[in-house]
Structure formats: structure tokens, C-alpha cells
Amino acid sequence: MPTAVGARAFDLLLCLLAHRDxxxxxxxxxxxxxxxxxxxxxxxxxQVSALRKLLGTHAIATISGRGYRFALGVRQGSEASQGAEHQPRAVAVAGTTIAVLPFNVLSAEPQIRFLADGLAEDVIALLARVPGFVLISRASSFVFRGHDVTVPEVAHQLGVRFVVEGSVRLSNETVRISTQLIEAGSGHVLWTGRFDRRRGEAVDLQEDIARGIMSELEPELTRAEIAHIRRQRPENLDVWAHYHQAIGSIANQGWGREAMAEARSQLQKSVALDPAFGLGHAHYALLTALSMNIGVLPTAASLAQEALGAANHAIGLDDGSSEVLGYAGCALCDLGHHDRGVEVLHQALEIDPSNAQAHVALGASLVLTGKLEAGIEQMRFGMAISPRDRRLGFWGWALGVFLLRAERSSEALEEARTSCRRDPRFHLARVLEAAILDRQGHPAEASASLAMARQLCASLTLNEIALTHGRRVGDRLALLWVQ
Structure with a gap:
């Protein structure tokens, strides 16, 4: 029987197998x-303990003062198919697997090859941080360097669903990096991207280039996985499939009541299948807290206690995950536990300084504790390092609310309208636009924006506007409510 293991345990197994000599x-x-x-x-x-439970206590030898060595015999090819009943149980990966192949170097210069290998390694490291996806180790994916194999063949040998490949070429004084995301089984190209840098800048900016690739690749990868999940029968969904369905419900429907309810339901299903799934608990806590704060759910002591329990439980389950700490810390802040929430958010950023969500949440918490300017700048930084994030519409609205509070109405209006473009279904961005236009002395335009918000959310009330934008805005927009 195949046995599910976590992503880190699987990476450890690959590492030990690659260096088993x-x-x-x-x-x-x-x-x-x-x-x-x-x-x-x-x-x-x-993780060593988890693998020993799976493969046997003698599978991994501890060499005192030196390290570890994989101690089981390994069969390959036809040898492995003979007497298969004597082999250890097969290992199934808990998550969607991806291989990043070595980038093709279209230049004879050693510097370009160095850059290509560095980029592939950086992309592997960055993708390894994306929740729900399992990265095949470099030691396994780089064995295909120089071999004429098709992507479906790679998929068969590595057992992956997606492949990332790329090329680096030198054109005059410009280094051009091309990348693509491929559905491994079919060879179908799902996304392509191109990034150009001046030759003298390329190596020095290697990490920035890799992050630029990731800013476009990660949303496309998540979208492809959601599409795959939707082609499955509902009874076949696993923990990560429910988690990605939660993400997809908001990505595809916006931040409305139905989408938020569906996302919370999918997260409940994910943790029901695996009660130790820390990320599911953390995300559920955050969406529950947010739902109360924006009027999607009624503010109730029982719900607040449930969200608080989920956040603390998530931290207890996985306090080494930046994503878990980012969501849980934000939930704690949204529930009014600012000191504890800020502490957890700082821990998230110590683990992964590129966690955009944690930066934005930390900025919002700073604003809510009176550090308005510092909080606004922190939010801007988080948004800037994730330029294609699916949450930018929501983040931009929140930033616009804070900018309006700081009497920076022109900047607030720009954020509100950008939020509307990013997520045309998000009614609160239209409410913010109406509030700013009203303050700037444009009642007719404010009325039109408010009418659009009510069209997007028929159940919108003045109490919800006061809850999300402040009593002053609620009172002002009440004058336009009947027009």
C-alpha cells in the first residue's frame, strides 16, 4: 500500500538516496x-524519525559525530520489478510534485552557465516554500542535463505533475531568460515568461531575477493545480486539494460572502482529513477573523474563540513554517491580540523574509496600534515584492483605508481604483472609492461608486460600511444611500 509522507520527509528521503554511497x-x-x-x-x-517509522528502524543509520547514511538496499530498473513483494512499501508524496530542470544554456560563456545553474537552484529553493507543492531535489532533476528526453518521459521517471524549464541566452549585451511551466504528463505549456537584464547586472541580480520569475510562476502554478482539482471527482479530493479549492474559491469569485463561506468550508474539510494540517488551521483562523471584521460573518464570541483556537493550534502544530505563522499571526492581530500577533509575524519573517502576506499583515497591525506611517510603508513593501499576488485587491483596499485615515486622499483613491481593477467583484473597494470621492467634494461620482458597491453586494448595509471604514464614513455615505 502506498503511504503518504510530508513534503520535508520526502525531500529528506531523496537527499539520502542521492548520497547513499x-x-x-x-x-x-x-x-x-x-x-x-x-x-x-x-x-x-x-523527519528522520518519520522515515524510520515508514521504512524501518534500520533504514537510516546515524553515524555519531558525522551525520546520516541510507542503509537499505536499492533496486533499479528490471531488478526492481523482480521480487517486488520483498521491497519496502512504496512512498506516495503528500502534495503536488514539481521538477525544475536545469536551464538550457544557449551560450558558450562559462559565466552564463553559472548564471543558469544559479537561477534554477534559486527557483527550486523559492518554489519549495510554496505550500502544497513538493519540489523534486536538484540532485534528481539535474540528472537530465544533456540528455535528450521529453517532458512526459521526465514526468514518468520522477513522478511529477508539473515541470519548470528555461533557457538563458546572450543577445548583444542583454541576458535573456525564458521560462515555462509545463503539464508534465501531456507536455502542454501552461505559461511562459521572459526576463531581460543587462549583462553586467545579471549575475549580481540573480536572486532578484529568480524572485521575478517566481512572482509570475507561483500564481500560474496555483491556477493550474486548481484547474486539475476541478477535473477530479469530488470524492477523490485530498487534504491539499481541499486547501487549493479554498484558495480558488476566493481567486475566482472575489472576497464576497459566498466565496469566503466556500473557502472556510473547504479548509474545514482539509483539517477534518488531517487534523495535524497546520496550514489549514491557520488559514481557517485568518478567514474567520477577516470574515467577522468585514461583516461577512456576524461578530460573535463563539466564532472569535473558534478562530483564536485554530490560530494557536496551528502554531503549536507547525511553528517552523513561515506560511503558518504568517496566517496565524494575522488572525491573532485581527482578533485583537496584537502583541502576540506581531510577535508571530516577526517569527514568520525571520524564517522567510520574502513572505509578502506577513509583511502586509505586520504593516496593518502597526497601523492599528497607532504607527500609521510605518505600517503603510510596511504594507507597500509587502505588496511590491509580490506583484502578481492573488490577494493584491484586498490588500490594496486595506491600504487605501489606512491612507484615507492618514488624510492622504489622492493616494487612497489611487489604491481604491487599483483594487477595483485587480478585483472588479470586490464591493468594499467601491465603498472606499465612494468615501474618498465624497470627502473630495464629488457627491455625484461618490453616489455612482456607492451604487456600484450595492450592485456587487445586494446585502450591503450602512452598519457594515461603518464597521469596515469607520463611523464617520458610514454617516457620510448614509446621506447618499437613498439617492
Whole structure:
């Protein structure tokens, strides 16, 4: 019977198999399995223990003072198919698998090859942080360098659903990086991107280029996974499928009542299947807190306590995940536990300084504790480092509300209208637009924006406007309500 293991345990298994001919030190393992992260050795011990429970206590040998070595025999090819009943149980990956192939170098210059390998490694490290996706290790994906194999063949050999490949070429003084996301089984190209840099800048800006690739690749990858899930029968959905359905409900329907309710329902299903799924608990806590704060759910002590419990439970389950801490910390802040929430958000950013959601949540919390200017700048930074984030419409609306509070109405109006463009279904962005236009002395335009908000959300009330934008705005827009 296939057995599900977590993403980190699977990465550790790949690492040990790739280096099974020698003892591999703990530092090497940490660098490979947790690329770019600072983690405690006990995280490694937990994953080793999980694999030993799966494969047997003697599967992984601990060499005192040196590291680990994979101790089981490994069969390959036809040898593996013979006497399969004697092999250890097969390992199924808990998550959607991706392989990043070595970038094709279309230049004879060693510097360009160095850049290409560095970019592929950076993309692997960044993708490894995206929840719900499992990255095949570099040691496995780079064995295809120089071999004439098709993407479906790679999919068959590595057991992956998606493949990322790219090329680096030199054109005059410009380095051109092309990347594409491919559905591995069919070879169908789902997304392509191109990034140009001046030759002298390319190597120095390697990490920035990789983050630029990721800012476009991650939303497309999530969209492709959601489309895949929707082609499945409902009874076949697993923990991560429900999680991605939650993301998709808001991405496809906006931040309305129905979408938020569906997302919370999908997250409840995910944690019902796996009560130890920390990210599901954290995201559920955040969406529940947000739903109360924007009037989608009634403000109730029982709901607030449920969200608080989910946030704290998530932290207890997985306090080494930046995503878990980012969502849970934001939920705590939204529930009024600002000191604890800010502490958790700082922990999230210590693990992953590129966590845009944690930056934005920290900025919003700073605003709500009286540090208006610092909070606004923190929010702007978080939005800037994730320029294609599916949450930008919501974040821009929140930023616009704070800018209006700071009497920066022109900037607030720009954020409100940008939010409307990013998510035309988000009624609160139209409410904000109406509030700003009213304050600027344009009652007719304000009335039109308010009417659009009411059209987008037929159940919108003045009490909800006061809850989300302040009593002063609610009182002003009440004068336009009947017009």
C-alpha cells in the first residue's frame, strides 16, 4: 500500500538516496532539504524519525559525530520489478510534485552557465516554500542535463505533475531568460515568461531575477493545480486539494460572502482529513477573523474563540513554517491580540523574509496600534515584492483605508481604483472609492461608486460600511444611500 509522507520527509528521503554511497553531514542535509532557511536540528530529527517509522528502524543509520547514511538496499530498473513483494512499501508524496530542470544554456560563456545553474537552484529553493507543492531535489532533476528526453518521459521517471524549464541566452549585451511551466504528463505549456537584464547586472541580480520569475510562476502554478482539482471527482479530493479549492474559491469569485463561506468550508474539510494540517488551521483562523471584521460573518464570541483556537493550534502544530505563522499571526492581530500577533509575524519573517502576506499583515497591525506611517510603508513593501499576488485587491483596499485615515486622499483613491481593477467583484473597494470621492467634494461620482458597491453586494448595509471604514464614513455615505 502506498503511504503518504510530508513534503520535508520526502525531500529528506531523496537527499539520502542521492548520497547513499556515503555519510552525509547534518549541515549538508539542512542545506539541501531546507534551502535558504535557518532551522533547528530537531526539525531534522523529526523527519528522520518519520522515515524510520515508514521504512524501518534500520533504514537510516546515524553515524555519531558525522551525520546520516541510507542503509537499505536499492533496486533499479528490471531488478526492481523482480521480487517486488520483498521491497519496502512504496512512498506516495503528500502534495503536488514539481521538477525544475536545469536551464538550457544557449551560450558558450562559462559565466552564463553559472548564471543558469544559479537561477534554477534559486527557483527550486523559492518554489519549495510554496505550500502544497513538493519540489523534486536538484540532485534528481539535474540528472537530465544533456540528455535528450521529453517532458512526459521526465514526468514518468520522477513522478511529477508539473515541470519548470528555461533557457538563458546572450543577445548583444542583454541576458535573456525564458521560462515555462509545463503539464508534465501531456507536455502542454501552461505559461511562459521572459526576463531581460543587462549583462553586467545579471549575475549580481540573480536572486532578484529568480524572485521575478517566481512572482509570475507561483500564481500560474496555483491556477493550474486548481484547474486539475476541478477535473477530479469530488470524492477523490485530498487534504491539499481541499486547501487549493479554498484558495480558488476566493481567486475566482472575489472576497464576497459566498466565496469566503466556500473557502472556510473547504479548509474545514482539509483539517477534518488531517487534523495535524497546520496550514489549514491557520488559514481557517485568518478567514474567520477577516470574515467577522468585514461583516461577512456576524461578530460573535463563539466564532472569535473558534478562530483564536485554530490560530494557536496551528502554531503549536507547525511553528517552523513561515506560511503558518504568517496566517496565524494575522488572525491573532485581527482578533485583537496584537502583541502576540506581531510577535508571530516577526517569527514568520525571520524564517522567510520574502513572505509578502506577513509583511502586509505586520504593516496593518502597526497601523492599528497607532504607527500609521510605518505600517503603510510596511504594507507597500509587502505588496511590491509580490506583484502578481492573488490577494493584491484586498490588500490594496486595506491600504487605501489606512491612507484615507492618514488624510492622504489622492493616494487612497489611487489604491481604491487599483483594487477595483485587480478585483472588479470586490464591493468594499467601491465603498472606499465612494468615501474618498465624497470627502473630495464629488457627491455625484461618490453616489455612482456607492451604487456600484450595492450592485456587487445586494446585502450591503450602512452598519457594515461603518464597521469596515469607520463611523464617520458610514454617516457620510448614509446621506447618499437613498439617492
Amino acid at each position: 556515503r555519510v552525509i553531514s547534518k549541515d549538508e542535509v539542512l542545506d539541501i532539504v531546507w534551502p535558504g532557511l535557518v532551522v533547528e536540528e530537531n526539525n531534522l530529527s523529526v
